[in-house]
Amino acid sequence: MARLRFTVEQRFADLDLLGHVNNVAYVTYLQEVRLKLLSRLLGERLLTMNHVVVRNEIDYLLPLSLRPEPLPVDTWIERIGRSSYVIGCEVIDPEGRVAAKATTVLVHLGSDGSAAPIPDDVRALLAKALEEPDA
Amino acid sequence: MARLRFTVEQRFADLDLLGHVNNVAYVTYLQEVRLKLLSRLLGERLLTMNHVVVRNEIDYLLPLSLRPEPLPVDTWIERIGRSSYVIGCEVIDPEGRVAAKATTVLVHLGSDGSAAPIPDDVRALLAKALEEPDA
Amino acid sequence: MARLRFTVEQRFADLDLLGHVNNVAYVTYLQEVRLKLLSRLLGERLLTMNHVVVRNEIDYLLPLSLRPEPLPVDTWIERIGRSSYVIGCEVIDPEGRVAAKATTVLVHLGSDGSAAPIPDDVRALLAKALEEPDA
Amino acid sequence: MARLRFTVEQRFADLDLLGHVNNVAYVTYLQEVRLKLLSRLLGERLLTMNHVVVRNEIDYLLPLSLRPEPLPVDTWIERIGRSSYVIGCEVIDPEGRVAAKATTVLVHLGSDGSAAPIPDDVRALLAKALEEPDA
Numbered sequence: 009m010a011r012l013r014f015t016v017e018q019r020f021a022d023l024d025l026l027g028h029v030n031n032v033a034y035v036t037y038l039q040e041v042r043l044k045l046l047s048r049l050l051g052e053r054l055l056t057m058n059h060v061v062v063r064n065e066i067d068y069l070l071p072l073s074l075r076p077e078p079l080p081v082d083t084w085i086e087r088i089g090r091s092s093y094v095i096g097c098e099v100i101d102p103e104g105r106v107a108a109k110a111t112t113v114l115v116h117l118g119s120d121g122s123a124a125p126i127p128d129d130v131r132a133l134l135a136k137a138l139e140e141p142d143a
Numbered sequence: 144m145a146r147l148r149f150t151v152e153q154r155f156a157d158l159d160l161l162g163h164v165n166n167v168a169y170v171t172y173l174q175e176v177r178l179k180l181l182s183r184l185l186g187e188r189l190l191t192m193n194h195v196v197v198r199n200e201i202d203y204l205l206p207l208s209l210r211p212e213p214l215p216v217d218t219w220i221e222r223i224g225r226s227s228y229v230i231g232c233e234v235i236d237p238e239g240r241v242a243a244k245a246t247t248v249l250v251h252l253g254s255d256g257s258a259a260p261i262p263d264d265v266r267a268l269l270a271k272a273l274e275e276p277d278a
Numbered sequence: 279m280a281r282l283r284f285t286v287e288q289r290f291a292d293l294d295l296l297g298h299v300n301n302v303a304y305v306t307y308l309q310e311v312r313l314k315l316l317s318r319l320l321g322e323r324l325l326t327m328n329h330v331v332v333r334n335e336i337d338y339l340l341p342l343s344l345r346p347e348p349l350p351v352d353t354w355i356e357r358i359g360r361s362s363y364v365i366g367c368e369v370i371d372p373e374g375r376v377a378a379k380a381t382t383v384l385v386h387l388g389s390d391g392s393a394a395p396i397p398d399d400v401r402a403l404l405a406k407a408l409e410e411p412d413a
Numbered sequence: 414m415a416r417l418r419f420t421v422e423q424r425f426a427d428l429d430l431l432g433h434v435n436n437v438a439y440v441t442y443l444q445e446v447r448l449k450l451l452s453r454l455l456g457e458r459l460l461t462m463n464h465v466v467v468r469n470e471i472d473y474l475l476p477l478s479l480r481p482e483p484l485p486v487d488t489w490i491e492r493i494g495r496s497s498y499v500i501g502c503e504v505i506d507p508e509g510r511v512a513a514k515a516t517t518v519l520v521h522l523g524s525d526g527s528a529a530p531i532p533d534d535v536r537a538l539l540a541k542a543l544e545e546p547d548a
Contacts, residue, residue: 020294021294021302023294023295024293025295025297030291032291
């Protein structure tokens with residue numbers, strides 16, 4: 009799909025002792041950007057969905073420091089399954105290089121709290137994004 | 144290697160809106176337990192090492208809620224490479240089930256900040272742990 | 279009232295760049311200890327109450343570093359008003375000195391979400407704690 | 414002094430179980446805005462200063478929820494002492510009301526780590542800000 013670029017505002021607390029963004033903070037960045045992506049794609053429908061993260065996978069490629077400028081993160085829908093879907097992310101450093109790559113798998117939960125097929129309207133919205141050509 | 148069991152004290156802030164431990168908080172748990180493991184295996188030597196997390200991989204299997212009892216997390220050295228090593232973790236829920244599985248890859252950094260062979264004394268300590276039979 | 283001593287497990291992320299516990303982390307410690315105190319005094323009743331923090335006041339007296347041992351925090355009910363009550367806290371460093379002093383004011387909310395008199399059963403439990411002599 | 418308005422980007426993790434911004438997250442907001450203020454007033458000089466927060470005082474006036482728009486926070490230098498200075502803050506909600514008021518006291522530390530007079534160049538920059546008329 010077309011990648012979407014969002015940004016995250018870094019915080020002082022994202023740094024660890026060594027002055028680098030701590031590995032846990034990147035996962036917070038992924039969460040913020042995922043919510044921005046899903047909010048963009050699904051709108052109000054996001055609020056009535058019940059889905060959970062079942063897998064996170066992150067490769068840390070370059071150290072990040074704290075910058076006042078918003079940190080760009082590219083994100084996209086990578087794959088849509090029956091009851092799960094996959095979001096890809098790349099955190100971009102100030103020189104435009106990929107500082108981290110990540111994929112997150114989410115599962116849709118039915119009313120009984122177990123994995124259930126993604127509802128058709130949500131699937132349509134995600135699929136539309138998946139098929140959109142890169143700008 | 145023999146697994147070691149450590150515990151993490153949960154915090155109210157680990158919960159998200161839905162009353163479950165948020166996916167980011169698990170990564171904090173991994174970090175706490177990793178420091179406990181490495182502190183146990185390497186002692187003071189931990190303080191003079193320079194290593195960074197280059198990969199995190201987490202499967203969330205069961206939701207966790209907030210409990211006053213310390214949360215058990217099993218951890219072990221899974222593999223030792225030339226300049227990197229891998230730590231495995233399983234977060235255990237109050238019923239004794241594996242609530243999450245994770246692996247973290249760390250890379251040793253030389254004085255120039257790039258990947259460098261794990262120093263012999265550190266390698267010996269990690270290898271000793273790796274070879275220890277399960278209790 | 280008799281002070282109660284609880285402990286908080288510190289986390290690596292509580293540290294800032296300078297290797298000291300960041301001022302925000304202390305407020306997390308207060309929250310953890312407040313929940314332990316209220317859970318001890320009110321039991322299950324805590325879960326059906328609706329109260330919010332309306333004021334936090336903290337004096338940072340000594341820097342704290344990261345220790346593997348649980349951090350002791352003394353806490354007590356300081357005052358009970360009509361719809362609010364005050365909790366006192368002292369964070370204790372490894373040498374037994376007071377590293378920080380804090381008071382937190384909480385307000386009970388009625389069903390309409392505005393300040394309301396503390397229910398009699400809760401007031402009785404808080405008052406009992408307030409009147410208990412120091413051990 | 415003239416108040417300066419900065420903004421903070423909220424995060425999902427700032428919310429607690431009840432869907433409101435948790436009281437601890439406000440203290441994070443204060444920290445972010447304080448760094449923005451000091452960075453604006455002191456520039457590079459901020460990096461070579463050694464000061465610590467010795468007091469935080471926050472009144473929570475209105476609940477905040479999570480909004481995608483940046484959260485405005487007004488801030489100003491409130492008072493300059495010999496070795497300490499005071500920063501005031503007001504967190505503004507989407508309706509333009511003051512959702513929280515806070516003051517933070519910082520102390521300048523000398524090379525031995527104890528309170529020391531604020532260096533003249535820093536004092537001059539802070540004083541200039543303090544005296545600036547409101548826009």
